[in-house]
Amino acid sequence: MTSDYIKQKLTEKFGEQVIGFEESYGMMTFESPKDINLKVLNFLFDSEDLKFRFLTDLCAVHYPDQKGREIAVVYHLHNLEDNVRLRFKVFADINKPDVYTATGLFSSANWMERETYDFYGVNFIGHPNLKRILNVDEMDYFPMRKEFPLEDQSRIDKDDEMFGRGGTLGFGTEKTDHGTLIEADKNNIGGEIV
């Protein structure tokens, strides 16, 4: 089974709605509007010659620059009989990240969707038990989103002598053109992602 054949099958069924076909490092990738994600998954599952019946992986990616389609939910599917893999994406608005759950089709999607919710806040509609799985229940944000950068290693407003920042060793307190480094850095915190 070739990518062209799968593409042809999908276009026959969904027409203009399935777009963005590309072959990335040997795996066919395409996307669809999020409203028909279940229809596409069902079609791939049920179709007699496609048989994508194994959900390898489900996760999300955050693209803050793509307005209106910031959150991508990525499904990796596998046809075990013919040994073909497929990547399928749907994009959602970060202000309303509602995507239909795949738990009806794959039992394995249960925890994977909970994980995706936990880290990206994707609201899987119809999920039987959509609550946090790896983080604490009290957490009130979605930590894998890009607006939460990891701590900048060169940050010097913290007094942490043993690891070379601040403290009495004088690191980072030298005068520069912009005043002290500490002041310069304070304006920078939480800003740029390297």
Add this chain to the structure above:
Amino acid sequence: MSEQHIKLPEGSIEKTTTTLNLGPTHPATHGVMQNILELDGERIVSTEQTIGYIHRAFEKIAERRPLYQITPLTDRLNYCSAPLNNMGWHLTCEKLLGVKTPKRVDYLRIIIMELSRISDHLICNSIVGVDSGAYTGFLYVMQYRELIYEIYEEICGSRLTTNIGRIGGFERNFNDIAFQKIEKFLKEYPVVQKEFENLFTRNRIFMERTIGAGPISAERALNYGFTGPNLRAAGVDYDVRTQNPYSSYEDFDFKVPVGTTGDCYDRFLVRNEEIWQSLSLIEQAYKKVQEFKGAEAEIYHADVPEYYLPEKKDVYTKMEALIWHFKIIMGEIDMPAGEVYQSVEGANGEVGFYLVSDGGRTPYRLHFRRPCFIYYQAFEELTKGAMLSDAIIVMSSLNLIAGEMDA
């Protein structure tokens, strides 16, 4: 005494089931995870799992690290077979960067991967023994896990979290002691494995404890995303090594054992047979490695200076190595943009790496497919209606590793 004297929580008189908290630090969970069992007498009515106690946000941390610094993170996923994760990660990077490894590197990698598969399986199987009351096997095989760890030590200098290999190959060639130890292992271990099997396989107590405990059909196992020995025990011959060969597995001759019922006994048998297959793979790979003579026998990495971190002694003595070292460490070399999914057959199943790169030196997004995390959700279905003691043995025979589950 009536209710007027003792205030009991509402509904506790009418309640006919017992709630039992198994974990997160119960010795039988073999890791930090919690199971809340609802018991009717000794029968399990329902279970609820809580995980995430050792979640370390590896996926987030990886977004700020260059590729070679992510290898130590993968060590800490399934720490019983860290080299398998390391190799999976190197293969992912190599796929993205378009690095082709020489045959000798592939074969050396296979030796390491199969050794770690053995070390993982023998821990899992002997723990199943411990949980069914037979401690001897566990202590006995520990000696040989130690030997495997010594082999790692010769190659990379560490034992548990190995950080073994680099993008493009290994950090140094295998020394003679490493080969001697591999030879010793190949010679001595089969006898031990045979003895271990004699202890368990037809042991009546062991059979009665494990046969029929936690069975799953092939269809349900697939639906639950099972991979690896747990899926094969249910009768599906899916193995990444044969389906999507990586690291020259296609050059080797080995069998994929399958079970029928998917219960604890089948999982035990499948793992044992995989140990034999791994031994044969190591032997074949060892022979192939010995066939390389002269300059070829010195190859232990691909010739890709822009990605391969040079050996330290070269960095101190050679100009070119110093330049490349500097370029790699200071992050002057960007990786290509693209999306890669690469998986390897880990000890628990398909360990996958989904790497999204937008150029630059760190991944834009990295997702680990952790087999443990995916199949642990079937635990309720596996143990519903079973006895409490079955729950323990199902847990150990699924080989649940908290590090892999929580990432």
